[in-house]
Amino acid sequence: MRRHLKILEFALSALWRRRFKNLAIVVVYGFTIAVLASILLMTDAMRGEAEQILIGAPDLVVQRVAAGRHDLIPVDYAEEIRGLPGVGEVSPRYWGYYFDAFTESNFTFVGIDDGPPYELELLEGRLPSAPSECAVGEGVARARSTGVGHELTLISHDGLGVIFDVVGEFQASSSILTNDLVVFRNADLVELFGIPEGRAVDLSVEVFNDGEVSTVAAKVKRIFPDTRPITRSEILRTYDAVFSWRSGMLLTVFAAALAAFCILAWDKATGISAEERREIGVLKALGWSTRDVLELKFWEGAAISLTSFLLGLIAALVHIFLLGASLLAPVIQGWSVLFPEFRFTPSITVYQLFVLGFLTVVPYVASTVAPSWKAAVTDPEEVMRG
Amino acid sequence: MTAGHERFIATDGVSKTYNPRRADPVRAVDTVTMHVDRGEVLVLEGPSGSGKTSLLSLIGCMSRPTAGRIVVDGRDVAKLAESELTMERRQRFGFIFQQFHLVADLPVIENVLVPLYPTELSLREMRRRAHAALGRFALDAKASRKVRTLSGGEQQRVAIARALVNDPQVVVADEPTAHLDRRLAEELLAILEDIHRDGRTVVIATHDPRIFDHPIVDRVLEMRDGRIVGERRR
Amino acid sequence: MIISKHRAFLLLTAVEVAVVIALVVRARGVAADLAVTDILAKRAVAARLGLTDLAIWTEARYTRHPSQTDLFSPFQDFPSSLEHFPAGSVVGVPDLTGFRQPAEP
Ligand SMILES: Nc1ncnc2c1ncn2[C@@H]1O[C@H](COP(=O)(O)OP(=O)(O)OP(=O)(O)O)[C@@H](O)[C@H]1O
Ligand SMILES: [Mg+2]
Numbered sequence: 001m002r003r004h005l006k007i008l009e010f011a012l013s014a015l016w017r018r019r020f021k022n023l024a025i026v027v028v029y030g031f032t033i034a035v036l037a038s039i040l041l042m043t044d045a046m047r048g049e050a051e052q053i054l055i056g057a058p059d060l061v062v063q064r065v066a067a068g069r070h071d072l073i074p075v076d077y078a079e080e081i082r083g084l085p086g087v088g089e090v091s092p093r094y095w096g097y098y099f100d101a102f103t104e105s106n107f108t109f110v111g112i113d114d115g116p117p118y119e120l121e122l123l124e125g126r127l128p129s130a131p132s133e134c135a136v137g138e139g140v141a142r143a144r145s146t147g148v149g150h151e152l153t154l155i156s157h158d159g160l161g162v163i164f165d166v167v168g169e170f171q172a173s174s175s176i177l178t179n180d181l182v183v184f185r186n187a188d189l190v191e192l193f194g195i196p197e198g199r200a201v202d203l204s205v206e207v208f209n210d211g212e213v214s215t216v217a218a219k220v221k222r223i224f225p226d227t228r229p230i231t232r233s234e235i236l237r238t239y240d241a242v243f244s245w246r247s248g249m250l251l252t253v254f255a256a257a258l259a260a261f262c263i264l265a266w267d268k269a270t271g272i273s274a275e276e277r278r279e280i281g282v283l284k285a286l287g288w289s290t291r292d293v294l295e296l297k298f299w300e301g302a303a304i305s306l307t308s309f310l311l312g313l314i315a316a317l318v319h320i321f322l323l324g325a326s327l328l329a330p331v332i333q334g335w336s337v338l339f340p341e342f343r344f345t346p347s348i349t350v351y352q353l354f355v356l357g358f359l360t361v362v363p364y365v366a367s368t369v370a371p372s373w374k375a376a377v378t379d380p381e382e383v384m385r386g
Numbered sequence: 387m388t389a390g391h392e393r394f395i396a397t398d399g400v401s402k403t404y405n406p407r408r409a410d411p412v413r414a415v416d417t418v419t420m421h422v423d424r425g426e427v428l429v430l431e432g433p434s435g436s437g438k439t440s441l442l443s444l445i446g447c448m449s450r451p452t453a454g455r456i457v458v459d460g461r462d463v464a465k466l467a468e469s470e471l472t473m474e475r476r477q478r479f480g481f482i483f484q485q486f487h488l489v490a491d492l493p494v495i496e497n498v499l500v501p502l503y504p505t506e507l508s509l510r511e512m513r514r515r516a517h518a519a520l521g522r523f524a525l526d527a528k529a530s531r532k533v534r535t536l537s538g539g540e541q542q543r544v545a546i547a548r549a550l551v552n553d554p555q556v557v558v559a560d561e562p563t564a565h566l567d568r569r570l571a572e573e574l575l576a577i578l579e580d581i582h583r584d585g586r587t588v589v590i591a592t593h594d595p596r597i598f599d600h601p602i603v604d605r606v607l608e609m610r611d612g613r614i615v616g617e618r619r620r
Numbered sequence: 621m622i623i624s625k626h627r628a629f630l631l632l633t634a635v636e637v638a639v640v641i642a643l644v645v646r647a648r649g650v651a652a653d654l655a656v657t658d659i660l661a662k663r664a665v666a667a668r669l670g671l672t673d674l675a676i677w678t679e680a681r682y683t684r685h686p687s688q689t690d691l692f693s694p695f696q697d698f699p700s701s702l703e704h705f706p707a708g709s710v711v712g713v714p715d716l717t718g719f720r721q722p723a724e725p
Contacts, residue, residue: 002506005626010496010503012625017491050674052659056666063688070688093670097681106678110669120668121661127668137675170665177662179675180684202688204670235672235687242686282487285448286501287476287552289469303629310636317643321650338678346647353644377468381449383487384439384560509624 007292011299026308032260033312033360034319038328040356041320041348046176047243048347053177054235058204059213061093061230062220072199077224081205084219086212092200094189098154098182103143105338108180111189122178124148125168128185135168139179139338152182157194164188175340205229277375284380293376294369301368305361312360313353321346393457394424394587395445395556400454400464401612402440414440416612417454422556422589427582429598430591432609438591439560441609445589446558447475459555476501480549482559486541488533494520494544495529501552519547523577539570546577556587563594571596578602 015022062081064073078090094111118126125148128134134152136144146152152164170178184192195201205220207213217229272280280293288296319327324341402415414437422428422445430438443449444456447463450471456464463474480501488497498516507515520526523543533541542562549557559578563571571594579602582588590597598606601620608616665671677683 002508003504006503006509006512008629009509009624009626010500012629013492013496016625017489046674046676049659052655053662053666053674054672056663057672058670061672061688091670097684106684108675108678108684110671112669117668120665122665139675173658174662174665176674176676177665177671178669180678181669181675183669230672230687238687239674278487279489282483282489283500284472285475285481285483285487286548287472287479288500288504289472291469292504306633307636310633310640314636314639314643317640317647321643321647338675340675346651348644348647353640379443379449381440381443384443384448384481384483 004295007295008299008303011296011303014296015300015303022304025304026311029305029308029360029364030312030315033309033356034315036360037313037316037356038319038325040352041316041346042325042328043243044352045320045347047240049176050239050243051236054232054239057232057235058093059207059210059232060205060217060220061202062205062224063202063228063230064224064226065228066226070202072195073202073227075198075200077227078200078203080223081203081216081220084216086208087216088206088208090203090205092186093202093204094186094193094195095201096189096193100143101155105139105143106180107140107182107338109189109192110181110183111186112183113186122171122174123168124171125166127168127183128188129167131185131188132162132164133167133185134164134188135170135181135183136166137170137178137181138172138175139340140182141166141169143338154182154192156192162192172341179340180338272371272375276372278383280372280375281378281380281383284376284378285383290376294372297369297372297376298365301365302361304368305364309357309360313356392424393421394459396421396457397441397444397451398455398457400441400444400451400456402437402444402449403452406452414612415444415451418612418614420607420614422587423604424555425582425585425587426604427578427588427602428590429603429606430589430609431593431598431606433593436609437612438593438609440612442558442560442589442591446479446481446556447471476504476552478555480552480554480557482546482549482557482562484561484564486545488541488545488548490534491532493530494525494533494536497533497544498548498551501548505552515551515553516547519551520544522550523547538566539573542566542570542574543577546574546581550581554586556589557581559588559590561592561594562590563592563597568596575600575602 062073062077064071064077073092075092078092081087082090091113096109098107098109099105100107112127114129118129120127123135125135136146136152140152141147144152146166148166148169150166152166153161154164156162164182164184168183170181189195205216207216213231213233217231220227220229283293283296284290319325329339397418397420399417399419400415401413401417404412404414416437418441430441432438440449444451447458447466450466451464454464455462458474458478461474463471466474489500495513495516498519499512502512502515505512517526517529520529523546525540525543525547528536528540533544536544557578562574562578566574575597578588578590582602590603592598597603603620605620606618607614608618672687673685675684682689
């Protein structure tokens with residue numbers, strides 16, 4: 001035990017010799033890991049959140065596809081779907097997009113049916129229950145400087161200004177779901193968008209038994225070949241994929257980090273310097289065994305990479321869960337004008353951290369130890385000849 | 387000056403061939419049979435390329451022979467596993483290299499500590515021994531200086547302190563005076579004499595007459611083309 | 621006596637590990653708290669309004685509602701197609717299994 005600690009001691013002395021270079025490596029390496037871990041933690045938090053929240057989504061959404069596009073669906077379809085066994089409520093959904101010329105941002109309009117509850121825990125005020133009332137998301141409220149008790153003027157499909165009373169405003173903590181929403185009664189939305197009589201945007205289908213959802217979806221598809229049923233599990237799966245590790249950015253950054261490792265490893269593997277080889281020879285001549293030398297190199301690699309990993313991880317955890325991903329948010333935000341402020345629900349698995357640690361520490365240590373192998377097993381006689 | 391007659395190291399028909407499988411094998415040491423007595427000062431002399439360094443590294447457990455036996459203190463080391471050979475080297479030998487082979491940007495004390503790291507000694511004990519070894523050469527005050535800031539003579543003394551820090555039975559020196567001026571060579575010989583007086587065995591390879599004419603030397607072995615061709619006793 | 625380097629290193633590493641653990645424990649605690657209150661409240665919002673997607677990217681239909689988009693949005697042309705919007709660098713390709721003819725029950 002003591003011997004290992006002492007070899008660590010010598011490794012640290014050796015690193016200390018080139019402290020500025022090694023410090024620079026820790027900084028760059030730690031930064032890479034911080035970025036990597038931030039993306040990983042954030043996408044994971046978002047994925048976890050999506051999964052949890054969207055359990056509240058409709059069991060089945062039936063949209064109509066015409067000419068390869070999402071099209072308005074005849075409300076009549078609902079009657080027939082309701083007749084299928086295992087199906088409960090089938091309600092037409094009215095929703096759509098609205099480009100707000102004042103703020104040059106996109107809003108999402110959502111219609112709700114008349115019926116309680118009108119109050120939600122995350123809603124200040126209430127949902128619209130009378131004509132010309134609306135509830136707004138935090139992003140909309142901020143963009144249009146409106147709120148409960150104020151008005152919101154929107155332009156209808158025929159170019160007329162329509163004034164709504166804001167009766168509810170969603171709390172900031174629900175932003176991830178409601179940021180760009182304006183909620184109306186269905187009737188108001190139909191009028192605003194000019195949706196033709198007998199049409200809806202899509203149908204929301206309630207299925208009593210979770211296990212039957214895909215059966216119902218298949219039947220709907222058979223009866224109405226022009227529809228596309230989307231089950232809740234597909235929605236969840238979409239979000240799983242959306243935030244998956246495969247996401248392009250992660251891959252790019254990861255590829256870059258990996259490339260950096262490879263260059264480093266290549267640089268080292270293509271031969272340690274004559275100076276290093278001589279030093280290893282001297283150590284061996286002075287009574288160090290091959291194992292001791294390799295252990296020294298192991299500690300050198302481990303000290304650098306472990307420190308970088310831990311510092312990077314700390315930075316990432318602080319960044320994502322304490323600072324709300326303030327540095328990464330603009331990257332993710334992209335061109336969205338309304339962007340919800342993130343309060344991440346942490347979802348960290350130890351497995352995740354181990355994978356990250358494994359992927360960062362091990363290659364570095366390996367690329368430190370491996371190239372010294374040959375010098376370490378050679379008889380030290382060479383150093384006698386200079 | 388007690389040149390004992392107890393065999394400490396003995397070689398028996400030892401050969402060392404470099405590149406044995408290549409078209410041009412080099413037989414650097416050719417069936418050499420010799421011995422080193424405990425407590426003696428032995429010099430290997432011979433022209434450049436005669437195999438002094440090669441024989442010295444065989445004796446010093448730095449390399450293994452292609453043929454023959456080497457017995458160190460009753461133990462055949464010719465066929466020892468690498469780790470065993472390392473143990474022998476660590477416990478019995480101290481090396482003084484021609485080029486010192488110090489790590490220039492480590493402090494003096496760290497350089498002297500190097501042989502002690504792979505042992506079970508505590509760090510405190512290691513430091514104590516290193517300071518003692520340095521103190522012997524009046525280098526204690528410079529213990530935390532970087533080696534590169536020392537003079538050549540001081541560097542040599544650091545190298546010798548390092549060779550002595552593990553309290554070796556045998557001190558092996560290869561061309562220790564090759565790059566030294568007269569004064570430093572004298573100083574070195576005085577140190578070697580001192581080391582010898584400790585009761586240590588000293589083996590030196592050199593072609594420097596200043597050494598093999600020196601009174602401390604007990605015996606000189608002459609080498610030519612990998613063979614021992616003569617022996618002078620004093 | 622000067623503190624030896626390996627002690628300093630081990631201490632530093634222990635502190636770093638402790639900080640990581642503290643942050644993870646804290647984060648998990650927060651997550652557990654949110655799970656019972658916040659998440660349920662958000663789920664209720666999604667259920668009442670019939671929401672299918674998160675309001676993160678509002679720049680295009682297919683980024684606002686990734687789960688509801690059609691096959692012909694830029695996103696879905698080809699898994700590694702170049703994306704028009706920056707969000708595409710974070711958002712992966714949607715699951716397209718819904719477009720396949722569901723198997724006969
Ligand atoms: N690794 C090696 N591969 C091939 N030949 C070698 C190797 N090492 C030494 N030799 C050869 O072995 C012979 C003996 O070399 P050695 O270094 O033992 O001589 P030396 O007597 O110490 O010479 P010098 O006085 O110049 O130091 C030389 O001919 C040398 O070229
Ligand atoms: Mg030589």
